[in-house]
Amino acid sequence: MTDKKKKLLLIDGNSVAFRAFFAMYQQLDKFKNPEGLHTNAIFAFKNMLDVVLKQEEPSHILVAFDAGKVTFRTKMYGEYKGGRDKTPAELSEQLPYIKEMLQDMGIATYELPDYEADDIIGTMAKRGADDGFDVAVVTGDRDLTQLASEHVTVYVTKSGVTKLEAYTPEHMQEVNGVTPTEFIDMKALMGDASDNYPGVTKVGPKTASRLIQKYHTVENLYEHVDEMKKSKLKENLLNDKDKALLGKKLAAIKCDSPVSLTMEQVAYQGASVADLRRFYEKMNFRRFLSDMAENGDFAGKEAEGKQLDFVKLEKAAVASLPEAKEIGFYLEIFGENYHLAPFAGFALKIGQQIWVSRDVDLLKEKRLRGFLENKTIVKNVFDLKRTTYGLHRLGIEAQGIGYDMLLASYLVDNENNSNDLGEVVHQYGDYDVKSDLDVYGKGKAAAIPDDDAVFFNHLAGKVAAIDQLKASLLKQLKDHEQDDLFDAIEIPTARVLAKMELNGIKVEAKTLQALQKEYGDRLKELESKIYQEAGEEFNLNSPKQLGVILFEKLGLPVIKKTKTGYSTSVEVLNQLKDKSPVVSDILAYRQIAKIQSTYVNGLLDVIDPADGKIHTRYLQTLTATGRLSSVDPNLQNIPTRTEEGKQIRKAFVPSTPDGYIFSCDYSQVELRVLAHVSGDANMQEAFKTGYDIHAHTAMKIFHLSKIDEVTPLERRRAKAVNFGIVYGISDYGLSKNLGISRKQAKSFIESYFDQYPGIQAYMDQAVKEAREKGYAETIMHRRRYLPDIHAKNFNVRSFAERTAINSPIQGSAADIMKIAMINMQKKLDELGLKTKMVVQVHDELIFDVPKEELETIKQIVPEVMQKAVSLDVPLLADSGWGHNWYDAK
Template sequence: MMEKLVLIDGNSVAFRAFYALYSSLDRFVNHDGLHTNAIYAFKNMLDKILADFKPTHVMVAFDAGKTTFRTEKFADYKGQRAKTPTELLEQLPYLRKLLEAYGIKYYELVNYEADDIIGTLAKQGQDAGYEVVIVTGDRDLTQLVTDKITVAVTQKGVSEIEEYTPQHVREKYGLEPQQIIDMKALVGDSSDNYPGVTKIGEKTAVKLLSQFGSVEGIYEHIDELKKSKMKDNLVAEQEIAYLCKDLATIRQDAPITIEVADLLLTRPDQNALVTLYQELDFKRFLEQLLGQTQLDLQTQEQLADIAYTLLTEENVFELIEDAKKTQKLSFHLEMDNDNYHTALFLGFAFEVGAKHYASRNCELLQNPAIKGLLEDPVIKIDLFDAKRTYVGLRRLDIQMQGLDFDLLLVSYLLDTSDNDNDLGKLALQHDYHQMPSDEEVYGKGAKRQIPVEDEIFLQHLVRKTNTIAQLKPSLQEKLRSNCQEDLYLTIERPLALVLAEMEIAGIKVDQERLLTMQEEFKQRLTQLEEDIYCQAGEEFNLNSPKQLGVILFEKLQLPVIKKTKTGYSTSVDVLEQLRPMAPIVDDILSYRQLAKLQSTYIEGLLKVIFKKDSKVHTRYTQTLTATGRLSSVDPNLQNIPIRLEEGRKIRQAFVASKPGWEIFASDYSQIELRVLAHISGDENMQQAFKNDLDIHANTAMSVFGLSDPTQVTADMRRQAKAVNFGIVYGISDFGLAQSIGTTRKKAKEFIQTYFEAFPGVHCYMQEIVAKAQEQGYVETIFKRRRYLPDINAKNFNLRSFAQRTAMNTPIQGSAADIIKVAMIKMQKALKKEGLQARMLLQVHDELIFEAPKEEIAILEQLVPKIMDSAVELAVPLKVESAHGLTWFDTK
């Protein structure tokens, strides 16, 4: 089989990928705020290339910079091109990581373009007998086509490819491939910004080249041309024509330091792909990877067995006596999932001193002696994932006390960006190699199975308790050296138990209300369908983009905005552009929104209501985000859409669990901006909050140079709000321009004016970046750390993203810490006051409670008092509260 070399134009394909999913830019963002749309589309394109062309050798070429030998010859070469959006720049380093994980080489060369690298390697490959395919989004490379070199040009984003062979070039242009250079010399190239010869278009150029063969041939026979304006232009601009030909010519002799033989496609690094997909939040790719291939897990050395006692009713006293002597123990409870109602208990293990005990019989934990041991506040208990364990034990009617060390939490605090819920994998992160992962013992995916042999399964549980004990001293010392012991002891550890109580409590859902809403949505969808069919003049499948495209663009003759490989695009961004042109489009958008609410939230919630208590029991992940924010899962109650009226109404189904009770909610007002005012020390911003001004209107006055608040229009306030929150996230001029619908130039002016109005904020951003560059991390008010390994990277894109992260993390992380402190204090206050009220949910900056009606007046005083005083800032915290029969009524 002939070896095949595929050469990919990295910059060109990356741009195509970025704009292919540009309309979904805000949706493709990972948990750290990194945009991922280009990486996502590039990965799909890469898979298609490998599947379609089946190469033996692959290389991706990138531009090394804007300055090349061409700019030395023609200063304006590519001079008109807009600056690459920051949202794309920040993704380029991750494209390289993706390529490395795929086993694909990439290359760039100073003073040359990616085209020249490709041209040189294509010639090498051809001369060495390879079949060569060039993948690009730029037709300039079609000049390289030969019988052995095919140029595949991406079409319609990155989903389709047009293959250029010598015959295809002849049919499309009426030229030989090498004449493409001459055509560009005559016509010029607006993209690369060189002029060509005045008034010569593509048709004229093709005619001249068909007659004379090349630019040189034209000038050799220039006297044969009839007198005309075209001839005059050719004569006058001969030097320009030759210069343009030189600029258009892709070099095939660039001084590269690699050879085709170096480009052998190797096996993908599955572990590197898993790590990358996790970092980028590519859950679908991760599921595909783990479902299709067995990870090459690091082979563990044969570990010596740990001696343990099989715990029974008869020898329980041994465990109790040992625990009373040591006053401390390590404990692990193995469950098959985390949910309060559905988790199955599989086994447990203790380590007490040098002794180990284990059993599959979890009913033993309800033995009065063991139950008393776990509920004894004097006995210090060390474990992995306290919240999960606490919730599980409550199912067994055990209320664990004495929590001392939570390995998962401590590890998370030491490095928020590098944690795993698998004890074995987490242990490796701390250079401990005596703990196999669950995947190694149980398998994964469909092959996951708990071993039936006690000597395998119980040995694994015993090793978990031993690992907890072994890692505790070193990790505690790291906490102390990082000055994070107080963060663990006063916030994260007590919060774990607060969250556990909230998960156990759950929130009641009125199933009948949801069913009624389901029927109302169904009727509304039916009415919308009828209206749409009436306007269309026929019935069709509304959920078929192909059929919808025919109606909109063929029958109704609406302008075609974009096409896909299957026909017309009917994506949201396309429909939004068409909305003013036809009422049917507005109805289609409404139909889609309502259908999404129906399937994702109405039907989704109905599936997770537990029959025993008519509640949903969301779980809070405490160790997921790098900023310290909590996440809600199974179901995610933080993402119920509230911008749409129909979405807000879904909250009507969340009710108090008892008759005569109400839902009570309190929400921090603009907490991140208040934290920014505190951290930055900006006097103007602090004064605005102290005077209880509308911060967005106040910002609008500063940005637009107004003296009277009444001059601030709704649009001005909207733009100021976008600037305020954009600054918190280190927004670029490109991002702000997209957010407020203006030009990048105007957005840049907004940002500059903002910094002039709030100089303390500007100073903070500069100082926090400098501090991060010096120490390698940033911290919140409460010493929560986030390490930034790329803060001093030579790569501009990696460094820029790390700098924005440095600006944002102390703000977002401190806000997250403040509400955590408030939650802990609220739980204590509710108990101290002897109230029946209980905290049910945390949704971003909002706390939701339920309480008897007679306690509502108390909560109206107590909750704001606790939340306002959770931490003392340079500006006042502000809490807004409301109550009602449903969650909806609190807004």
């Protein structure tokens, strides 16, 4: 590296970390690693580094940190920085990890007892400039701008940490009217509230700047102070001379601190790829991992991992594979959507021997097919559902899969639920198995390595890890009383879901195409009407143009502004719809446009031409509550609140011309679970006697004597309270939902707890137990870990407390549905019925029923669902049927 490129980057670690923490404070809850460590400051700090490294391209870097609160300045003035609030615990816990990240990035860090980070930076900046370096300083504190010079540029963070304002001597003159050196004297006169030292009474920035522009230094000012005319300012200057002189000593950064570093020690050598990759995994920074792969930083590098003993399986050797009662098996499908993604290979483990191959057709050979289809041979896999579906595509009907590493890991810690085997293994401290991101890369650049040694070792590592972690994971499940949850609920659910995904549901393209035309015509009509009401044409999909029309041309009241102009969100438009007809039309346009693009067009794109069906994928390990999710496409999210949305369901039809779609859903299952876990007598009475629970609640909170006195409005409000309580709603949230005052909302909530005292007792007990145990638990022992239950920050702790209350309810409802699905599939199999379970939507099950089986299904489905578990209140399932999903509801 030539001298021309010598650049020293100095970063004020504490101040930038502080800015980083508060720049992403609103996302504090979202940024946590699997162990519950807050990571928002670490994440934002890394974003800042990316910007600065790209901008400055330094040859040398140092990040300086404060060594402690006691420095030569506190010895000089005991109150120095004494007024500052204590550093938030959520930030303090991140500082060691910021230093660890810097180390992994190859960036030197340094702290010096009795001195501040500012003094380290000042000293290194002077040395660098003297040695011919260009120096860049990054800080969140304007105090460091005094270091600006011909060779030193000081960047101060603003609007977070990635936007930087450059302070040069010229800019200092523009901003403060003084030179960087004179800025020290200016601060001496005005004092610093943040650092808690006084200046001269009633001397602010403007007066201080004016005085220093004239006298240049504090000392020179006092040499000429007697020449000033008598004034209050002169009087204050004379009275506070000692404060001003002390302030200068406190404000001045020491550029001759005893820093022991040499320039060679802060030379930037670049990151340790392996260490940084492990750090990102530990922090759950998937975006940074993705960036590394996209940039080619580690894709394919060090991908071999621990070298394992394995045999490449040849066709001739398949027949001579040894006998086995238990095998490890891993099928590599190269892509997220295993319904369609190509096969890449497989690995088989019998005893201590591992075989690998790229040729999945070998699995069709008699010996291997016999292993996979034999119920008595136990198969240990990573993902039962994915494996079952993949083998089915090869014409192999998997049997005997008894262990699923993904599900076991998910139950042990459902906050850390990666679908990448390598990442799962890393959670348990084993880095021998590389993640798929390591080996294959990401996006368009992703590819299976051509090198057999790399690829086969990766497959061998995966199948070995399944076997190696099995005992440990099963022990943890047993210790947590979750072995029954794993064996009797999650594993059988995975089998049922695989069958449902294979079944699919028939969808009539012609129905969707008719809706496509109808909604297209409606959109054109609405567009013309809106243009007429607005008096001009504009881009309806541009919030900026829409804002100009509504708030400038039509003069509607401005509800909310954004950084780019007027807010035209749905919330804002709903407040304005009575002010002008154009607003209602815009809301209607948006609603239909979304249904058209997301559902009508979206569903048409994913109908399988081979069977005319849609085969969604269910995600079993996505949510912390245990609820299932649907993707590719999401059939759980089809709108039901509007008629346009409901019409979509007309396209979902039975697979036989005269068959039926049968729907059965639980009635108020979460409230029934709440009645059970709380033991509240009044709520249990309502369910046991068959009352309408919302009308019953209305009768209680509105102090009515009879249930038939409840008005529709009172029932609607009681319903909002019932479901709001489950999710920990506040009086503010309820007031927004119902359009009432907070006082009235608070009254409703208080009345609710007066009438259902057991609910309040349950909530208090749930929080108490979560504090003692560190987790909340469903009636089936599904755990939700709550590391923030003891957080000092009120908002963070409150969220954890609400989660402690609602997770057992939501999670228990999810468990009940899974049990119902398992029992339902067993019943269909026992009776030898042709009816197929085809869709699950939260509390609802959808069946494809032949005409001749309808009467049987009408009887057995509600019966099986209602008997799924025994609660202190009855479960109730409502059913309907028709020649499409719309009619079944």
